[in-house]
Amino acid sequence: MxxxxxxxxxxxxxxxxxxxxxxxxxxxxxxxxxxxxxxxxxxxxxxxxxxxxxxxxxxxxxxxxxxxxxxxxxxxxxxxxxxxxxxxxxxxxxxxxxxxxxxxxxxxxxxxxxxxxxxxxxxxxxxxxxxxxxxxxxxxxxxxxxxxxxxxxxxxxxxxxxxxxxxxxxxxxxxxxxxxxxxxADQHPRLTDEEIAERYGSWALTGKPASRSRNVITSLDLDPYEQEKFNQKLVAKYKEVEANEVRYEEYLTEDADYLIVAFGSSARICKKSVELAREQGHKVGLLRPITLFPFPTQRIAELAGQVKGILVAELNAGQMVEDVRLSVEGKVPVAHYGRMGGAVYSPDEVTDALIEKIINRK
Amino acid sequence: MAEMKVEIKKENLVYQKTPLLTDNTMHYCPGCSHGTIHKLIAEVIDEMGMQEQTIGVSPVGCSVFAYNYIDIDWAEAAHGRAAAVATAIKRLYPNKMVFTYQGDGDLSAIGTGESIHVCNRGENIVVFYINNAIYGMTGGQMAPTTLIGMKTATTPYGRDPKLHGYPYRIATMIAQLEGVCYVTRQSVHTPAAVRKAKRAIRKAFENSMAGKGTSFVEFVATCNSGWKQTPVEANKWLEENMLPFYPVGDIKG
Amino acid sequence: MKEELIIAGFGGQGVLSTGKILAYSGVMQDYEVSWLPSYGPEMRGGTANVTVVVSDTPVSSPIVQMYDTAIILNQQSMDKFEARVKPGGVLIYDTNGITHHPTRKDIEIYTIDATAEAARQGNARIFNMLILGGYLKVRPVVTMENVYKGLKKSLPERAWKTLPANEAAIIRGGEIIRKVE
CATH class of the missing domain: 3.40.50.970 (Thiamin diphosphate (ThDP)-binding fold, Pyr/PP domains)
Structure with missing residues (x-):
């Protein structure tokens, strides 16, 4: 229910x-x-x-x-x-x-x-x-x-x-x-110890039965070549994550001439900024990365082919903007707008920044 | 050279290594107390029939590789954090027998906070504390338990309390805590001491399974490499220098 | 329908809980709501405020620059938020403790002597219900039926015995609010 x-x-x-x-x-x-x-x-x-x-x-x-x-x-x-x-x-x-x-x-x-x-x-x-x-x-x-x-x-x-x-x-x-x-959501049952032993017994600390060798949870390997193999395994894993798990949300991007990229609470504020900008006649859309790693690099690259400029709004000194710039590869101007230290921008501040830094950019 | 054939008959056996000790060659230096303590712990787990129920937590330090030698499931913790790791394991598997195995640097320097709080919460685990008054793995630097005047790589002129502070007895401190049911200090430098130490290990494990609270077993141990002594000299030095400051015996329970 | 509201005053005046009741009332009416408090070191005597958005469409920004309505319960909040009422918006305040009254001409201003009324009734706890009642009289964004439901929902069961007194205070609040001409 x-x-x-x-x-x-x-x-x-x-x-x-x-x-x-x-x-x-x-x-x-x-x-x-x-x-x-x-x-x-x-x-x-x-x-x-x-x-x-x-x-x-x-x-x-x-x-x-x-x-x-x-x-x-x-x-x-x-x-x-x-x-x-x-x-x-x-x-x-x-x-x-x-x-x-x-x-x-x-x-x-x-x-x-x-x-x-x-x-x-x-x-x-x-x-x-x-x-x-x-x-x-x-x-x-x-x-x-x-x-x-x-x-x-x-x-x-x-x-x-x-x-x-x-x-x-x-x-x-x-x-x-x-x-x-x-x-x-409804209450999901916890796994029983038996279910955990069955599912994860190959690696987890469940107590060593005679039927398997001991499991050791460690991150130590003193052999650099073995450690490198492990690092390569991680790299491959992260590539798989990038291939499968990218999530983002778009708002009014279909006809957008300009794009705001924002995540988390900031994206909520920027949704309103998009509305305010549209009230002023600017076709603005919002891309909200839901996964920050993996980052929606590809989608931002595509949108960079559509829009004339991008504003990255974040409550910091400019962090995600680096990933957006890497995605855009210089195709269109990318600017940052941020507030810091716990100060939060209002929707109209972001709209103003978009107009000043991107739309009216000389 | 003539080949020698040894025939071992079961009825002639007087001693057998516990199957819980693996056949891996130990990396410990000859004369080091770790090997003996590992063997005692493995024997007790075996004698209690608890192999399948036991989970160990190894530290950062010489015994980081304890998991290569005792044939049970192990977690290798970040430096000093074994007690926190063990807390979670025991809370999530209350019927398992959980212990940490930590050196003096791991337990009583970088991990002091976790050590005190695991005892204060009275987690039903066993803490084994190997105190050899030196950092063995990193090459013989000062430990919190290094004796006054003792030379180490970072106290080359001897430990001077004005520069380095004093050695301290964390077992005595921990004995004050409500959550702790058993605190004892042991050594393994003589056969008699080994036998006593084994009884202490057994008692500690039994306490943990009876839900009595935390048991804390300190071993005053040798590090003959770090001390730059032969094994025999190290045992003698331990008796003459370590034991007066870290006297063996039960402190609580 | 969209109402962007701030309630601002001292911690201990029931600022946050008044906002919560209103938000719950919105939920009862099947509206989308957000309730965002100023959080942190505010405590009894410190300043506290809460922004509540009640809307028939999803709430985009829970952070609001200009409010449809501001309910002001101390001077510090008056100094800070009078200017942040949208032109044509509503400002409601309790005159108790206010030395500099609002001066804007482009908004509707109401006073409610809730502190005095609560004192008259000998029950300081109904203060914020009087305020809520006054607000709802001026801005009936949710039906009274849903306000009562929201009130019940936001109180723990052990406090349900206070419901009749609270409901009466909401009605009374509607009677004592006055427009400043």
């Missing part, structure tokens, strides 16, 4: 984790995402689904709990915000290096350093360009609504297990703190 509720993005992450049959959440409080763990502790899913919830002593401990839990073949999720995600980045590298599935939610805020607690998209580079040591990538989903916060928890777990790779939901304070209508 369809269940419609009015919920905050952060609350929905918790609810979706329970409903998708997650086995554990490990986290550490940080604004603006503390409602995730608060909601879980209020819901006490260990009494209903058996889901484990642990408030760790730090983000460092939390991500390493994720490493241990994921190593068990279990569905594990954590959430944090920018400074906390930095602390988790070492662990993410280990998780990617051990090819473990897990979901990490970043409800990002202004930085660098302690920064602000207000919404920001300044963690795009961190999320999409590795963000920690070693050649690895996260699969990155950028929700633009509370409903997507819910849906992407399900999608993220599916991708994580499909590719044995950590998946990040890169959100921000707007989506995390905002309440919207959300349709909640």
């Amino acid at each position: 369809e269940e419609v509720r009015l919920m905050k993005g952060n609350e929905v992450i918790a609810e979706a984790a329970i409903r998708c049959g997650a086995d554990a959440y490990f986290g550490y409080p940080i604004t603006p995402q503390s409602e995730v763990m608060e909601t879980l502790m209020e819901r006490q899913p260990w009494l209903s689904t058996g889901m484990v919830v642990v408030q760790a002593e730090s983000e460092v401990a939390a991500i390493n709990m994720i490493y241990g839990g994921a190593g068990c073949g279990k569905k594990v999720i954590t959430s944090s915000s920018s400074p906390g995600v930095s602390l988790m980045s070492e662990g993410m590298s280990y998780i990617a290096g051990a090819e473990l599935p897990c979901v990490i939610v970043n409800v990002s805020r202004g930085g660098p350093g302690l920064g602000t607690i207000q919404p920001s998209q300044a963690d795009y580079f961190q999320a999409c360009k590795g963000g920690a040591h070693g050649d690895f990538k996260l699969i990155v989903l950028a929700p633009a609504s509370v409903q997507e916060m819910h849906d992407f928890v399900f999608d993220a777990f599916e991708l994580a297990f499909k590719y044995h790779n950590p998946v990040m939901i890169l959100s921000d304070g707007v989506i995390g703190q905002m309440m919207e209508k959300v349709i909640l």
Whole structure:
């Protein structure tokens, strides 16, 4: 039965984790995402689904709990915000290096350093360009609504297990703190230990039966040639992800002369900017990358053949704009418009920037 | 040279390596305590009939490759984080027997926070702490447990507390925590000590399966390579220098 | 139909919960809604505001520059948001604690003495329901039936015994709101 509720993005992450049959959440409080763990502790899913919830002593401990839990073949999720995600980045590298599935939610805020607690998209580079040591990538989903916060928890777990790779939901304070209508999925059962042993027994820590050799979760290989082979395997995996998993949304691009590219909460604002620009007679469309890795390079390249210029609007100093420029390969002008530090632009600011930087460009 | 034929009859066997110890050649230096402690842990798991139920967490340090030697499922943790990794495993598989195996650098320097909090939560796991007062793997640098005056690669003139602070006994600190049911300090430098250490390992594992809380077993260990001593000298040095500062015996439970 | 509203005042005045009730009322009426609070260190005595959008089409931007309606409950918010009411829009404020009254001529301005009325009734808790009632009188974006449903939905079950008092306050709010001519 369809269940419609009015919920905050952060609350929905918790609810979706329970409903998708997650086995554990490990986290550490940080604004603006503390409602995730608060909601879980209020819901006490260990009494209903058996889901484990642990408030760790730090983000460092939390991500390493994720490493241990994921190593068990279990569905594990954590959430944090920018400074906390930095602390988790070492662990993410280990998780990617051990090819473990897990979901990490970043409800990002202004930085660098302690920064602000207000919404920001300044963690795009961190999320999409590795963000920690070693050649690895996260699969990155950028929700633009509370409903997507819910849906992407399900999608993220599916991708994580499909590719044995950590998946990040890169959100921000707007989506995390905002309440919207959300349709909640039915409760999915958790896998039993027997089902996990059957499905993931070839690699997961399930306890070594006589019938198989021991499983070791590690990211260590001292032989450089073996390590290189592993790196090549990762490269091939990321290519496969790029080939299969690109997701984006387009709004009024069919007849567009100009394009705005924006992700997450910013794309919501820019939808209105598109409407405002059209009211002023400019044919403007919006492309919203839903997956930030893999990036919709090809579609942006196609649109670069159609439009006269592109504005990339992001709540940062100019990060995704680099990927857009790489996609466009100089075919049309690409400009950036951003606000930083937790300041958020209004729709008309973006429209004005589009007119000034692109449409009326000399 | 004439070929020698050895016939082993089952009835003549007085000792057999536990099948839980793999046939992989250990990378540990001759005289190192790790080999003995690995063997004791493997024997206890085997004697308890818990191979299928046991999951180990190895650290960063010399024992990073513990997973090559004991034939159970293993997770190799980031430096210092074994206790956090083990927490998740035990919470998700409450019926499994879960332990960490960590050195002094891993547990009581970079991983101090995780070590204290796993004990404070009273996770039903066993923490094995191998204290040889030096960083073996990286080439013999100072550990938090390095004794005053002791020479290491980063204390070439001896550990000076003004420069490097003091050695500390984390087992004694951890014994204060409510979540911990058993804290003991052991060594494996004599046959008698080995027998006692094995009993401690057994007790710790049994505690964890009885849900009594965290058990913490410290081994005062040798690193004859790092100490630049022969195995025999190292055992003697341990007795004369390490044990006065890190006395063996039960601290709690 | 689209209403872009801000409610701004002190933390503890029920700013966020008033917005939540309105948002829930919109849900009951099958509208699309968004509720976006100023979040962070605001607490009792600090400033707090919430932007609510109620619309019969999907809400594009939950972040709004110019509002159809502003409900202003302290001076700081008046200073900040008077200018951000769309021309022809509505500004509603409680005169209590307001020293600089709004001066714009291109918007409709209403006052509601909710603080005084709540004090008269000896129940400070109905303050925000009076405000909500006044707002709905001026801007009936949702039906009263759905407001009552939204109110019930946004309260925990243990608080349902307060529903009659809250509903009465909503009606009373509609009676005491005054247009500034």
